[in-house]
Amino acid sequence: MSQKTRFLLLNFIFLIFTIPVIGQRLFTADTTHRCIYSDTWFSDDIILFEAEPEVSKMVEAILRAGNISNLPFEVAYASVPNVAAVMDREKNYLLYNKSYFSANRQDQALLYFMLAHAIGHFQNRHDLNGEHLRSSEETGADEFAGFVMRKIGITTRDELYRVIRTTPFSYKKVDKEARIAAFNSGWNRADAHLKGQGGGNSFYEEGMRDATLPLPSFTWPPPPQYTSHVLPKNLYDPKVAPTLGHIDNIICNALDARGYSQRSYFCVPNGFAMVTQLEQFNKTGTSKGEESRWVDYPVQENFDGFWDYMKALVLPTVGYFRVFVFVVTDKTFSQPLGKNIPVKEAEGWIGRGGRWLPEVVGNIHTTNNYRVTVLVYEFEATQANKIAKQKHPCLLTGQKHLETSGLLNAISK
């Protein structure tokens, strides 16, 4: 064999072994924003293989159950522990481990739940970046999984409790019972839809029965024990704000100006609700400093002197927390009687809802009947047990909260 022939032959063999098989390629996406269901490893070189038909079918069933028609992501199998959601800036990836799936083929509850959880992250457009919002993002994905699992109807609630309780979960700080509660909330929401109550959401019932519900629905009427304030009508008169999108802009600009950058959207009858992140405030209603504002345990700051400092060491410090819910609708509602809501539930709202107002809601034209009602849910925690409980009656009126937080002034500008 001549030198040249040998060279060509070697090259040919080399090419055969290096050209990827069709449907298989190296994964080059940025994997910083991710949720790996169990374990934390992620190898450097991941090869993607085209998803198997039975897994694609499971994914399709989840999307159908969630009424999702336009959520671009690629499904592939790769060397991940079991299921991983990766949100690259360009594209989302749902990766699964082929051997794990074939080993657990009999456990449909497990496989469906893990896929639904990952898709829940995409659907809620989570950041999946760092610790900051992790808990609420994980419970947000569980809420979605609860919703679709009830709709698919292939397994029982108890089976899914077992999956949540016994399958190792990477984000150990996320409270298991909070995950179960979120899962249940999704399950019950789907239950209500199946029974034709639409989760009490007449927006869905009246206008969008057969279309995609653009956002998760907020409990209706909203959970009790809040203090509230109706914003002056002139601030969002149809002349100033002809659509719900305009009202959303007015609220968002005010929230941005006052540092409330994390918010989450829900459907309510004929409108939407926007929830802010749990915030720690001073007894007077002003926001805590940036260092302590977004932590969910009491922080003592601004000591006036030595005795204040000593007192804080010995006596339990009280922490006050609040969540603002901006409800925009033309339907009146009253405050029902009822039990306190756990702080975990209110905290979880931020991860459960949508990240922005979808066009289909934003384009709705306003009328003179539309009002923006701000609900404030207050919570109080002592340094002793650090656990915040809903405070009722509230410390401040809704108006006072809006004034002292600077929001009323920012909205009026």
Ligand SMILES: [Zn+2]
């Ligand atoms: Zn997750």
